[in-house]
Amino acid sequence: MSAEAADNSAVFYEQLENLEDEFEEVELELLRQQAKLTKDLYAKRAKVIAQIPSFWPLVFEQAPPDIDEYVQPTDSAVLLSSLVDLSVERFELPDGDPRSIAIKFEFSENEYFENKVLEKKFWWRRNKDGWAGLVSEPVKINWKPGKDLTSGLLDLVYQVWEDDKAGKGEDTEAKKKLKEQMESTGLDGVSFFAWFGFRGLSISEEENQAAVKEEQEKRQARKEGKPVDDDEDDDEDDDDEDEYEMEIFPTADDLAVCIAEDLWPGAIKYFLTAQELDGQSDISFESDEEMDEDEAAAQPSKKRKA
Amino acid sequence: MSAEAADNSAVFYEQLENLEDEFEEVELELLRQQAKLTKDLYAKRAKVIAQIPSFWPLVFEQAPPDIDEYVQPTDSAVLLSSLVDLSVERFELPDGDPRSIAIKFEFSENEYFENKVLEKKFWWRRNKDGWAGLVSEPVKINWKPGKDLTSGLLDLVYQVWEDDKAGKGEDTEAKKKLKEQMESTGLDGVSFFAWFGFRGLSISEEENQAAVKEEQEKRQARKEGKPVDDDEDDDEDDDDEDEYEMEIFPTADDLAVCIAEDLWPGAIKYFLTAQELDGQSDISFESDEEMDEDEAAAQPSKKRKA
Numbered sequence: 373m374s375a376e377a378a379d380n381s382a383v384f385y386e387q388l389e390n391l392e393d394e395f396e397e398v399e400l401e402l403l404r405q406q407a408k409l410t411k412d413l414y415a416k417r418a419k420v421i422a423q424i425p426s427f428w429p430l431v432f433e434q435a436p437p438d439i440d441e442y443v444q445p446t447d448s449a450v451l452l453s454s455l456v457d458l459s460v461e462r463f464e465l466p467d468g469d470p471r472s473i474a475i476k477f478e479f480s481e482n483e484y485f486e487n488k489v490l491e492k493k494f495w496w497r498r499n500k501d502g503w504a505g506l507v508s509e510p511v512k513i514n515w516k517p518g519k520d521l522t523s524g525l526l527d528l529v530y531q532v533w534e535d536d537k538a539g540k541g542e543d544t545e546a547k548k549k550l551k552e553q554m555e556s557t558g559l560d561g562v563s564f565f566a567w568f569g570f571r572g573l574s575i576s577e578e579e580n581q582a583a584v585k586e587e588q589e590k591r592q593a594r595k596e597g598k599p600v601d602d603d604e605d606d607d608e609d610d611d612d613e614d615e616y617e618m619e620i621f622p623t624a625d626d627l628a629v630c631i632a633e634d635l636w637p638g639a640i641k642y643f644l645t646a647q648e649l650d651g652q653s654d655i656s657f658e659s660d661e662e663m664d665e666d667e668a669a670a671q672p673s674k675k676r677k678a
Numbered sequence: 679m680s681a682e683a684a685d686n687s688a689v690f691y692e693q694l695e696n697l698e699d700e701f702e703e704v705e706l707e708l709l710r711q712q713a714k715l716t717k718d719l720y721a722k723r724a725k726v727i728a729q730i731p732s733f734w735p736l737v738f739e740q741a742p743p744d745i746d747e748y749v750q751p752t753d754s755a756v757l758l759s760s761l762v763d764l765s766v767e768r769f770e771l772p773d774g775d776p777r778s779i780a781i782k783f784e785f786s787e788n789e790y791f792e793n794k795v796l797e798k799k800f801w802w803r804r805n806k807d808g809w810a811g812l813v814s815e816p817v818k819i820n821w822k823p824g825k826d827l828t829s830g831l832l833d834l835v836y837q838v839w840e841d842d843k844a845g846k847g848e849d850t851e852a853k854k855k856l857k858e859q860m861e862s863t864g865l866d867g868v869s870f871f872a873w874f875g876f877r878g879l880s881i882s883e884e885e886n887q888a889a890v891k892e893e894q895e896k897r898q899a900r901k902e903g904k905p906v907d908d909d910e911d912d913d914e915d916d917d918d919e920d921e922y923e924m925e926i927f928p929t930a931d932d933l934a935v936c937i938a939e940d941l942w943p944g945a946i947k948y949f950l951t952a953q954e955l956d957g958q959s960d961i962s963f964e965s966d967e968e969m970d971e972d973e974a975a976a977q978p979s980k981k982r983k984a
Contacts, residue, residue, distance in 0.1 A: 413704065
């Protein structure tokens with residue numbers, strides 16, 4: 373490639389980056405608009421749903437493959453027997469990032485855990501290396517004796533997180549145990565409830581704010597055609613000290629987005645599909661009483677309706 | 679279930695349907711907003727892209743699995759060697775349905791077909807049975823001798839379509855041949871270019887307009903709490919005379935949506951990922967000359983970057 377061609381490419385590259393910045397702004401604006409336009413509708417929907425027994429369990433029964441693949445038969449039984457409400461909130465709106473999401477599960481009394489509410493928050497954050505995405509904190513589940521669906525993994529993750537917050541260093545008991553257990557059993561077929569253990573990159577609020585400010589300045593400079601030092605980011609690719617290696621549900625951020633952008637807005641559609649497939653008429657909703665746990669666990673793998 | 683509970687369920691069902699109608703209105707409004715907010719950006723992007731050799735081939739190289747799974751090695755070679763532009767338009771805007779999409783491929787001279795432009799349009803249409811979705815028309819590809827990537831399937835589909843338009847009935851030569859070929863070879867591993875043959879349900883413009891009008895009246899009635907005759911639709915489930923059975927690319931509508939909502943808006947991201955993975959620095963874009971067809975066809979299965 374000639375020097376001239378290379379020069380041109382550098383210019384195109386800057387232009388592409390500028391465009392990506394502008395597209396991202398539009399995307400955020402559309403997310404804000406969406407939140408505004410749907411707010412009352414979701415509130416109305418929640419009121420209707422609250423009167424329909426097994427609405428959310430039936431929605432999960434018809435969940436798309438990207439969600440369903442993580443729901444093990446026992447998880448499915450728990451959700452079917454005791455999930456009473458689900459809600460998704462873009463909790464940093466109106467002023468913060470619309471990509472931050474909180475997902476709240478509400479449960480009735482069940483034989484697996486004491487919690488009535490399990491809420492997991494994902495913050496959209498940026499770090500000093502230029503990475504941006506969702507980070508979270510482990511949520512503790514109070515398992516009933518012998519009923520831990522994650523075989524202790526979630527408790528260990530929570531303990532490690534507490535140890536980290538207390539600055540206990542790398543060699544804690546919980547870390548060793550977690551590592552051992554992850555190495556010996558692997559994560560194949562891990563419970564959906566391990567999702568509550570996800571942390572993602574460790575980014576403090578200060579680091580995020582500094583990184584967002586730096587990024588804004590960089591974008592402004594690029595827009596004005598000033599030279600931008602982008603290489604800094606690339607050179608630090610090997611600097612992954614922030615990377616949290618002991619993730620028991622590494623794709624939890626993707627799953628959260630899928631819940632927020634597919635299951636949550638499409639809930640009525642999934643529910644009606646479940647009704648149809650159960651061969652019931654419009655006017656006979658399946659009630660709690662009609663499905664016990666064994667039945668639920670024995671349900672065949674769920675398919676998204678074409 | 680008691681009679682009272684059943685009555686309540688009927689009420690909830692109406693409410694859910696009302697909500698779905700309202701959510702759909704919001705979705706359409708957001709699609710219109712999106713089109714408005716991104717129009718100039720896409721025009722700007724097209725200008726930058728036009729100066730970058732192999733932009734679209736590299737985007738396809740990094741296409742997400744939902745698209746990539748349909749691109750066979752030979753298709754990939756064709757795209758890599760001769761795809762010069764791609765564009766997506768919501769062509770019924772501003773007045774029509776924002777879900778109708780036109781996808782236009784532009785090619786340089788290549789050894790497979792004569793066409794410089796292949797454009798496929800998908801119309802969002804509703805039929806009298808209450809079905810709504812994307813329908814299309816087959817696009818003819820002028821294959822060079824011995825180079826038909828669909829082994830004659832696309833030509834047959836096109837001929838059947840012409841026969842249908844001419845009212846030639848069910849027993850045409852082309853129909854028999856198409857049926858035979860589909861039965862004998864199946865559609866596993868069919869070329870991406872078979873996508874251009876998709877028809878979907880046969881819905882005339884008159885039927886669509888009548889169905890849209892009927893649906894609007896139904897929605898209005900439901901909103902006002904008047905009785906709505908929804909059963910009519912359900913009873914006609916067996917009336918599938920409109921179903922076109924000889925589809926050589928049955929999921930073409932899903933693929934079109936995936937191109938329009940993922941590949942098209944994410945093109946810069948996919949291009950930059952391709953650049954990175956090719957281990958090239960920011961300023962040395964891969965040019966046409968650097969990749970020949972054999973290399974292209976030999977590329978390993980592409981993964982979406984995490």
